[in-house]
Amino acid sequence: MNDNVLQKLKTLAKSAKYDVSCSSSGTVRQNSAGGLGNTVGGMGICHSFSEDGRCIALLKIMLTNYCIYDCAYCINRRTNDIRRATFTVDELVELTIEFYRRNYIEGLFLSSGIIHSPDYTMERMVRVVKQLREVHRFNGYIHMKSIPGASRELIDEAGLYADRMSVNLEIPTEANLKLLAPEKDHRSVYKPMKYIQQGVLQNIEDRKKFRKAPRFVPAGQSTQMIVGATDERDKDILRVSSILYQQTQMRRVYYSGYIPVNSYDKRLPTLKQAPLVRENRLYQADWLMRFYQYRADEIVDDSYPDLDLEIDPKLSWALRHPETFPVDINKADYAMILRVPGIGVKSAQFIVMSRRHGRLNASHLKKIGIVMKKAQCFITCNELPTFTVQEATPEYVRKVLTEPKKKADGGQLSIIFPD
Numbered sequence: 001m002n003d004n005v006l007q008k009l010k011t012l013a014k015s016a017k018y019d020v021s022c023s024s025s026g027t028v029r030q031n032s033a034g035g036l037g038n039t040v041g042g043m044g045i046c047h048s049f050s051e052d053g054r055c056i057a058l059l060k061i062m063l064t065n066y067c068i069y070d071c072a073y074c075i076n077r078r079t080n081d082i083r084r085a086t087f088t089v090d091e092l093v094e095l096t097i098e099f100y101r102r103n104y105i106e107g108l109f110l111s112s113g114i115i116h117s118p119d120y121t122m123e124r125m126v127r128v129v130k131q132l133r134e135v136h137r138f139n140g141y142i143h144m145k146s147i148p149g150a151s152r153e154l155i156d157e158a159g160l161y162a163d164r165m166s167v168n169l170e171i172p173t174e175a176n177l178k179l180l181a182p183e184k185d186h187r188s189v190y191k192p193m194k195y196i197q198q199g200v201l202q203n204i205e206d207r208k209k210f211r212k213a214p215r216f217v218p219a220g221q222s223t224q225m226i227v228g229a230t231d232e233r234d235k236d237i238l239r240v241s242s243i244l245y246q247q248t249q250m251r252r253v254y255y256s257g258y259i260p261v262n263s264y265d266k267r268l269p270t271l272k273q274a275p276l277v278r279e280n281r282l283y284q285a286d287w288l289m290r291f292y293q294y295r296a297d298e299i300v301d302d303s304y305p306d307l308d309l310e311i312d313p314k315l316s317w318a319l320r321h322p323e324t325f326p327v328d329i330n331k332a333d334y335a336m337i338l339r340v341p342g343i344g345v346k347s348a349q350f351i352v353m354s355r356r357h358g359r360l361n362a363s364h365l366k367k368i369g370i371v372m373k374k375a376q377c378f379i380t381c382n383e384l385p386t387f388t389v390q391e392a393t394p395e396y397v398r399k400v401l402t403e404p405k406k407k408a409d410g411g412q413l414s415i416i417f418p419d
């Protein structure tokens with residue numbers, strides 16, 4: 001690798017690090033004779049996360065960090081005086097192949113600033129992924145950002161080479177997007193999302209008829225919202241996510257705690273650090289919507305607009321709805337068991353399956369892996385005394401679960417039943 005490319009690599013990898021919308025789940029492309037890499041199994045697992053939850057093991061890089069736009073929250077905005085660079089298509093392709101061969105990476109996450117126009121930029125990005133797939137027969141994972149405002153033809157072409165595509169919404173409401181990124185609007189984001197969705201649906205139909213029809217964005221699409229740069233409440237953010245999951249078959253919405261990189265801009269809040277706890281609570285709430293059958297307006301609504309930062313959203317919901325509990329583990333339906341704090345999806349499935357063979361008691365639940373400390377005030381079952389959240393009061397249960405080491409009333413706080 002020559003010094004020029006190395007310098008570009010340093011610059012463009014640094015510029016790309018603020019985008020969290022990369023994940024490689026959900027695609028299954030096996031290696032083929034004469035091909036390079038694969039996306040499944042052992043050596044082909046191409047996603048990995050660093051301790052702070054950011055995706056690694058992909059070459060996460062920008063084609064260019066020049067940009068004609070001036071989004072207030074972005075390090076690469078036009079008016080920032082930063083080191084700039086642009087890869088040629090060949091340079092980026094060779095770099096990816098070289099890194100893959102050296103086992104540094106298992107795939108590529110490709111984004112870009114906008115040069116000249118959305119289509120001009122997108123066309124170069126498409127050439128990168130096309131060359132990787134068609135010339136080098138690269139079978140590793142590719143996540144490609146779509147440029148807001150790019151044309152349908154380019155998105156349709158990109159979708160044939162990328163495993164996942166994403167268009168970042170960035171700011172949940174149009175008014176605040178206009179405030180911070182005057183050159184963008186939601187339309188330019190929703191349009192490419194729709195193209196990708198339609199391409200995916202069409203591809204499902206095509207593959208029913210022709211098994212060998214080329215796949216289109218097999219790992220689906222994702223998006224990212226920045227949290228804390230504007231004044232949206234959690235209810236606004238989760239409402240948007242819920243609509244995206246329902247209407248665009250979005251695979252993942254990523255929440256990126258706002259990192260104050262342009263603190264000189266008076267439109268931005270003066271945060272000392274990214275709101276990471278809030279970001280984490282949003283991910284938990286998102287999880288509840290996707291896997292626990294909660295609606296967004298059950299988790300947060302007008303009367304309860306923000307997530308509780310001290311406790312997780314599932315426990316928070318349970319403490320606000322003590323009338324729903326206790327849940328009888330031996331009789332309740334799956335959906336209700338899922339709502340018990342301390343019981344996950346796998347445990348709930350296991351409970352429903354196991355109770356066909358006999359009534360479950362507390363020791364069975366412990367063996368299944370239920371977090372009894374959390375669950376015990378929300379359930380009844382054989383042998384478990386009925387001291388429920390209603391009797392203990394939600395306030396007391398919350399205290400026990402959040403302040404386990406504090407003394408209260410001169411003694412150790414505890415719920416009556418041992419773990």
Ligand code: SF4
Pocket residue numbers: 067068069070071074075076077078112113114181
């Ligand atoms: S368009 Fe993208 S790269 Fe350009 S300033 Fe806005 S967020 Fe940054």
